[in-house]
Each structure stands twice: as structure tokens, then as C-alpha cells.
Amino acid sequence: MKVFKFGGASVKDAAAFRNLAHIVQHYGGSNQLLIVVSAMGKTTNALEQVFDLAYHQQDHSPALEQSRQYHLQIVQALFPDAASPIYEELEHLFSKLDNTLRHLNKAAGYDQLYDQTVSYGELLASTILHHYLKSQNLNNTWVDSRKYIQTDTTWREAKIDWDWTERLVKRDLPAILNEQLIVTQGFLGGTNNGLTTTLGREGSDFSGAIFAYCLDATEMVIWKDVEGLLNADPKYFTDTIRFKEISYQETVEMAYYGASVIHPKTIKPLANKLIPLYVKSFLNPAGEGTKICDCRYEKLAPAYIVKQNQCLIxxxxxxxxxxxxxxLGTIFNALSELRLKINLMQNSAISFSVCTDWHEQRIQTLRKTLQDEFVIHYNSGLTLYTIKNYDTESMNNVLAGKSVLLEQRTRTTFQFASK
Structure with missing residues (x-):
């Protein structure tokens, strides 16, 4: 039993859908495969903008129509028969989304309404994929992940009810998988009263791991546009190398520090059941990729992680x-309440500093909350560099030419915030 997860880049256009079907045909088998798919291309970003317009009572129609046309053009390329039921389903989903946007109940709060609307990206992508695979003689069942991944109401970063989720998944899905494939959505969960929740940006990896855990999968594969897990982002570093094999623990730490290939929450459920995770390229599906598992090794090459848009407080x-x-307890409590994740922290005798992602509204609220007790200064627009398994050469290379505001090192990790 396998779980395949395909991100937005692997369903960004008609050619990408055809390639995905090729991968499923050659590497997935005819059953015992659950496919988790993200929203297509940059749809999540587009729907965030549509929602924000609607929430602030501005005309969202042109932006929504642009997203509809993007999906429609891909459908037209994949389904030349205009009588295909996908056309009616596509219009139905966009009609429901438009109706939701026109009747936002602001009493529910921005984050709750965000989850009810932005989630349509995954519903659209999975519906199109379901029909396209059927057209390629790949029998599959479309499954609504919101009915299986059960969560609390921490909107935009929902927490999983693992016992209830596993019970629901094991009750229904194995019987389906014995007969055919399953297509479902990443990123989405649901509450016990039928509301949609989301698991955090890029949370589709986590969705795949949840299903793999609950189904006791033999493996999970994340299909990316890179050859595997690299030691650095090629956008920032040349001469990157691919890890052939790497441990759960090392991957968790890299994800925690901001490595973009794997969502930070993905590894734990897989490691708990020793389910290997493969990171492979949908551009070169025959490639070796990276295997993430319970393994040991002498020494790893330095891994470089860059987080932009940081704030030092x-x-x-x-x-x-x-x-x-x-x-410190007062500060930590305020940071937790505002969901400001600490990426780096350091204290001296009379000051305490943290580096977080920049969220202007949350940080201004933090200042107002604590201004009576503390003098607070902050610098925004910073970059946080992390080197795992650093050595002198790797440190010197990254520090060259940088203006460092704060740095910290342990036996295995070196970090600094820079302008």
C-alpha cells in the first residue's frame, strides 16, 4: 500500500496532468495507491487574494473569474468532449465558492472564513484529477479528506484528532483500495460539525503522512520538481548535492529550520511506524531520489537553509x-497566543531576542500586549541562515559579505540573522 503526494507544480497545466497519469500508470499500480493532490499551480495564492478582496468588501469577481478561466483552459485541453461531466462539476464548484464569498459572516473571524474558501483549490484539483485518471482507464474513487482527517478549530493550522481520524480511515478506505485507486486532497481537514479546516501552508505533505500512518502504508512518495532532498536550495546556492539517504531525525531538524522540500509535521507520523518516505522528481520519475528512513551514517554534507522575510525582536x-x-514566561505566552513561531532565540543579562517570520499585524499586537512591561525593538526584512552539520569552510562561505545582527551555534548547527 503506497501514498503518492503531488504538489501544485505537478498539476500546473495539462501537460503536467498527463505526466502525473504516466507516473501513476508506471509506478503506482492499479490499486493499493492513495493519491494526495495540492491545488494547481499558484491557485492557493490566487484564492487568498480573492478571499481578501471579498472579506474587505471589494469586488472579487474579476480575480475569481481569472482563476476559473485558468482551471477551465486546463480542463478543455484534457477533456475535448464538451459533454464530459467535469465541466458541470467545475462550474458547480466555482458557483459554490462565489456564493460563499458573497455571504461571508465576519462574526466567524478572518481565519475561519479563510479555511472555508481557500480550500476550494484542492477540491478543484482533485476533482479534475479524478476525472482525468478515469479517462485514462485508471479507475479511482474521489474521497473528501475533510470527512476523514478530523481536527480541532485551530483555523489555518488545525491540530489532528489522531484516534478519530485513524478509526474513520481504517473503517472505509482499505476496502476501496483493494479495488481501485483513491484520489483525495492535501491541506484540508474537517471538524465534527462539518466545517473545513486547513493544516498550514504547504500542508499537503502532512496530509499524505496522515493517510500513510492511518493505512499502515509500506511507503510514501512525494513527487517534486527536484531530484530529491538537496543540501541547499538551488535558488540560493550553486553546486548543491542530493542526499541519497537521510534519517528521519535529520530531516525533521532541516524542516524545522525552514528547508522547503518537506513540511515540518510530515516526518513524525511516518517515523512512528517506520514508513519510509521517498522524495522523487516528477520530471525524472525513474531517478533514484532520496530515501528518508531510520538509518545511520558517519557524516553528512553541510545543509544550507535560508528563510527570508524575518523579523528580529x-x-x-x-x-x-x-x-x-x-x-521569559510572559514573552513565550504572548508569542504562543499570537502563533509567532520562534526560529532563533538568544538572551543576555538584560535582554531577550527572537527571530520570527514577519507577520506585521501579529507583531504590532505583540508590541501592544507587552509594551507596559518591556522596551521592545525590532528589525524587519532580515534573512535567517542555518547550516546543519557545519564546518569552518561552510560558515566562512555563507558569512562572506553579510551584515550579521545575531548569530548562534551548537555542536551541529550554526545560525545567523542578517540584513
């Missing part, structure tokens, strides 16, 4: 006393 007590554990 410094807190100091107003009466110049030392930063105490009580002070």
Missing part, C-alpha cells in the same frame, strides 16, 4: 533588572 525590562524566568 528584542525585549528588555524597563527597570534594567535581569531578564528572569518569569519575564
Amino acid at each position: 528584542s525585549f528588555s525590562v524597563k527597570d534594567f533588572t535581569f531578564i528572569s524566568e518569569k519575564n
Whole structure:
């Protein structure tokens, strides 16, 4: 039993859909395969803009129509028969989305409404894929992941009810998989009263791992536009290398520090059941890729991770006393309440500094919340560099020409924030 996860780049146009079907035909088998698919191309970004317009009572129709035309053009290329049921389903989904956008109940709050609308990207992609695979004689069942991945109401980053999710998945899906493939959505979950939740941006990897865990899969494969898990993003570094094999623990740490290939929550459920994860290229499906598993090795090459759009926030007590554990507790509680993830932290006698992703509204709320107790300064527009398994040469290469505001190193990890 396998789980394949395909991201937005692997369903960005008609040629990509055809390539995906080729991969399923040659590497997936006729059953015992669950396919998790993300929204097509940059659809999530587009729907975020559509939703924001609607929420602020601006005309969202042109932006929504642009997204509809994007999906329609791909459907027309894949389904030359205008009588195909996909056309009616596509219009039905966009009609429902438009109706949702026109009747937003602001009392529900921005994040809850975001989940109910932006989630349509995955519903559209999975519906098109379901019909296209059927047209290629790949029998499959479309499954609504919101009815199986059960979550709380932490909108935009929902937490999984693992026991209930596993019970539902094992009740229904193995019988289907004995007969044919399953196509479902990444990124989405559901509450016990039928509302849609999302699992965090790029959360489709996590969705695949949830299904793999619940189905006791023999393996999970994430299909990317790279040859596997690389030691650096080619956008920032030349001469990258591919890891042939790497451990769960090392991958978790790389994901935690911001490596973009794997969603940070993906590894834990797989590691708990020792399910190997393969990262392979949909451009070269016969390639070896990277195997992530329970393994050991002598030494790994340095891994370079870059996080843009960072904010360095410094807190100091107003009466110049030392930063105490009580002070730290107050700061941590405020950061947690505002869902500001700490990417780097450091304290001195009279100050405490954290590096977080830049969220202007949340950071301004943080300042207002703590301004009576602390003097707060911040720098935005920074870049956070992390080197896992660093050595002197790798440090010197990355530090060259940088203006460093804060740096920190452990035995295996070197980090610094730079302008």
C-alpha cells in the first residue's frame, strides 16, 4: 500500500496532468495507491487574494473569474468532449465558492472564513484529477479528506484528532483500495460539525503522512520538481548535492529550520511506524531520489537553509533588572497566543531576542500586549541562515559579505540573522 503526494507544480497545466497519469500508470499500480493532490499551480495564492478582496468588501469577481478561466483552459485541453461531466462539476464548484464569498459572516473571524474558501483549490484539483485518471482507464474513487482527517478549530493550522481520524480511515478506505485507486486532497481537514479546516501552508505533505500512518502504508512518495532532498536550495546556492539517504531525525531538524522540500509535521507520523518516505522528481520519475528512513551514517554534507522575510525582536525590562524566568514566561505566552513561531532565540543579562517570520499585524499586537512591561525593538526584512552539520569552510562561505545582527551555534548547527 503506497501514498503518492503531488504538489501544485505537478498539476500546473495539462501537460503536467498527463505526466502525473504516466507516473501513476508506471509506478503506482492499479490499486493499493492513495493519491494526495495540492491545488494547481499558484491557485492557493490566487484564492487568498480573492478571499481578501471579498472579506474587505471589494469586488472579487474579476480575480475569481481569472482563476476559473485558468482551471477551465486546463480542463478543455484534457477533456475535448464538451459533454464530459467535469465541466458541470467545475462550474458547480466555482458557483459554490462565489456564493460563499458573497455571504461571508465576519462574526466567524478572518481565519475561519479563510479555511472555508481557500480550500476550494484542492477540491478543484482533485476533482479534475479524478476525472482525468478515469479517462485514462485508471479507475479511482474521489474521497473528501475533510470527512476523514478530523481536527480541532485551530483555523489555518488545525491540530489532528489522531484516534478519530485513524478509526474513520481504517473503517472505509482499505476496502476501496483493494479495488481501485483513491484520489483525495492535501491541506484540508474537517471538524465534527462539518466545517473545513486547513493544516498550514504547504500542508499537503502532512496530509499524505496522515493517510500513510492511518493505512499502515509500506511507503510514501512525494513527487517534486527536484531530484530529491538537496543540501541547499538551488535558488540560493550553486553546486548543491542530493542526499541519497537521510534519517528521519535529520530531516525533521532541516524542516524545522525552514528547508522547503518537506513540511515540518510530515516526518513524525511516518517515523512512528517506520514508513519510509521517498522524495522523487516528477520530471525524472525513474531517478533514484532520496530515501528518508531510520538509518545511520558517519557524516553528512553541510545543509544550507535560508528563510527570508524575518523579523528580529528584542525585549528588555524597563527597570534594567535581569531578564528572569518569569519575564521569559510572559514573552513565550504572548508569542504562543499570537502563533509567532520562534526560529532563533538568544538572551543576555538584560535582554531577550527572537527571530520570527514577519507577520506585521501579529507583531504590532505583540508590541501592544507587552509594551507596559518591556522596551521592545525590532528589525524587519532580515534573512535567517542555518547550516546543519557545519564546518569552518561552510560558515566562512555563507558569512562572506553579510551584515550579521545575531548569530548562534551548537555542536551541529550554526545560525545567523542578517540584513
